Amino acid sequence: MPSPTLSDVARAAGVSYATADRVINNRGNVAEKSSEKVRKAVAALGYVRNIAAANLSRGRVYRLAFLIPQGTNAFFERIHQHIILTAEHQQRECVTVEVIKVAAFAVEGLQESILALLERDIDGIAIVGLQSAALEAPLAELRTRGVAVVGLVSDLPQTSRAAYIGIDNIAAGRTAARTVGLSHGGNSGRVQTFVGSMEARDHAERLSGFREVLEADFPFIEVLDPIMTKDDALVLQAQTQELLSNPKLTALYNVGAGNSGLIRALQKAKGKRPFCVVHELVAHSRQALLERHIDLVIDQRPDVEINRAFTVLRALIDEKDLPPMPDLVPTIYVRDNLPADTLTDKMKAQDT
Numbered sequence: 635m636p637s638p639t640l641s642d643v644a645r646a647a648g649v650s651y652a653t654a655d656r657v658i659n660n661r662g663n664v665a666e667k668s669s670e671k672v673r674k675a676v677a678a679l680g681y682v683r684n685i686a687a688a689n690l691s692r693g694r695v696y697r698l699a700f701l702i703p704q705g706t707n708a709f710f711e712r713i714h715q716h717i718i719l720t721a722e723h724q725q726r727e728c729v730t731v732e733v734i735k736v737a738a739f740a741v742e743g744l745q746e747s748i749l750a751l752l753e754r755d756i757d758g759i760a761i762v763g764l765q766s767a768a769l770e771a772p773l774a775e776l777r778t779r780g781v782a783v784v785g786l787v788s789d790l791p792q793t794s795r796a797a798y799i800g801i802d803n804i805a806a807g808r809t810a811a812r813t814v815g816l817s818h819g820g821n822s823g824r825v826q827t828f829v830g831s832m833e834a835r836d837h838a839e840r841l842s843g844f845r846e847v848l849e850a851d852f853p854f855i856e857v858l859d860p861i862m863t864k865d866d867a868l869v870l871q872a873q874t875q876e877l878l879s880n881p882k883l884t885a886l887y888n889v890g891a892g893n894s895g896l897i898r899a900l901q902k903a904k905g906k907r908p909f910c911v912v913h914e915l916v917a918h919s920r921q922a923l924l925e926r927h928i929d930l931v932i933d934q935r936p937d938v939e940i941n942r943a944f945t946v947l948r949a950l951i952d953e954k955d956l957p958p959m960p961d962l963v964p965t966i967y968v969r970d971n972l973p974a975d976t977l978t979d980k981m982k983a984q985d986t
Contacts, residue, residue: 637681637682638679638680638681639681640654640655640658640681642679642681643658643672643675643676643679643681644672644675646675646678646679647668647671647672647674647675648671649668649671649672653668653672654672654675657669657672657673658672658676658681695728695729695730696727696728696729696730696757696758696947696948696951697730697732697755697756697757697758698721698729698730698731698732698756698757698758698759698760698944698947699731699732699733699734699751699754699756699758699759699760700717700731700732700733700734700759700760700761700786700943701734701736701744701747701748701759701760701761701762702714702717702733702734702735702736702762702786703735703736703737703738703739703762704735704736704737704738705737705738705865706867707738707865707891707892708891708893708894708914708916708917708918709891709913709914709916709936710762710891711916712914712916712936713787713936713939713940714733716936716937716940716941717731717733717940718731718733720940720941720944724944729944729948734747736762738830738831738864738865739764739830739831739833739834739864739865741764741766741768741769741833742768744761744763744764744769745766745768745769745772748761748769748772748773748776749772751776751781752772752775752776752779756781757781757782757947757951758781758782758783758784758947758948758950758951759776759781759782759783759784759947760784760785760786760799760943760947761783761784761785761786761790761795762785762786762787762788763785763786763788763789763790763791763795763835764788764790764831764833764834764835765789765790765791765833765834765835765838766791766833767791769790769791769794770791770793770794773790773791773794773795774794777794777796782796782947782950782951783795783796784796784797784798784799784943784946784947784950785797785798785799785800786798786799786800786939786943787799787800787836787934787936787939788800788803788834788835788836788837789835789836796946796950797946797950797956799939799942799943799946799962800836800934800939800962801934801935801962801963801964802961802962803835803836803837803839803840803843804839804840804842804843804846805843805964806839806840806843806913806932806934806964807839807840807841807842807843807844807845807846807847807889808843808844808846808847809843809932809964809966810840810843810844810887810889810911810930810932811843811844811845811846811847811848811852811887812847812851813911813929813930813966814844814848814852814855814885814887814909814911815847815848815851815852815855817885817909817929818852818854818855818884818885818909820854821854821884822854822855822856823854823855823856823882823884823885824855824856824858824880824882824883824884824885825848825855825856825857825858825883825884825885825886825887826858826861826877826883826885826886826887826908827841827844827857827858827860827861827886827887827888827889828860828861828863828870828873828886828887828888828889828890828892828896829841829860829861829862829863829889829890830862830863830864830865830889830890830891830892831862831864831865831890832862834890836889837889837890840889840913841860841889844857844887844889845857855884855885860889861873863888863890863892865890865891865892866892866895867892867893867894867895867896867898868895869892869895870888870892870893870894870895870896870899871895871896871898871899872895872899874886874895874896874899874900875899875902878899878900878903878907878908883908884908884909885908885909885910885911886908886909886910886911887910887911887912888911888912888913889913890913891913891914893912893913893914893916893918893919893922893928894918896910896912896928897918897919897922897927897928900922900927900928901925901927907927909929910927910928910929910930911928911929911930911931911932912928912930912931912932913931913932913933913934914931914932914933914934914936915931915933915965915967915972917975919931920972920975923967923968923969923972924969924972926969929968930966930967930968931966931967931968932964932965932966932967933964933965933966933967934962934964934965935962935964935965938962939962942959942962945957945959
């Protein structure tokens, strides 16, 4: 039996096709009595709105914006490239995308960028978030205006967004701690952690998870107070070079970015270096694994995150239920299981 059409709904409700269309697609200017007739006909017939057809008939364009940190962070450059590649793939589906760079860990800068979007015609926004009450009012205003808002990689205040797309960062920190603990083979040690900013929820959660596991299961390993770096590679390099003179230091864990500086310092290390765990598989962390300057990379699979961000934003804009999606589980890389660098290969191919 064929699925009921909008014409069937209009006929059953005793209204014109145009009236049924206005009710189904929330265009307004329909008397409540007629609207109620259409709703009853929809329920009786089991009519399902064809969103793709409705969007096509209205010339619907999905206007999306991604707010990500600016600077020399290789991970967010990787995020940027995935956004561009996905946007190119979805051009035929009337999706337009703007990437807006915001100063890293700058609450005021992020607040200003969000306020600026209130003056724009935007349907959905994915934001690499910070935890600050200053963001709640502008985000609430965006949502009041019907803009879909999701947190990406690092979450926003939970009441200010419709969804979060990213890994469980507490679990990621716990994973890092487990590998550090096992690397000590039951011996005592000292671990130095590096944190970009405690206002970044992903950084704060990773550090929390890391401490939990070491304190509970490896109490003979001391976790030193974190060094704040703002994800600056030069800061990581200088701090690591100074730390390497301490023979009692047995491990390093960077919860954020700036790993190129940390790696440069480790490349110059004399003798046995500390066990080292970092996040995100990018060119320099891949090479450092191969050359044995670091031991383990925890990667959050940004290609999956970006694809999911597009899917979730479009569902929210269309007022559809979000599709079932499994939890994003980070991948642990050592020098023995590195995947092909497909994104880099694709970017090189585009340049030739």
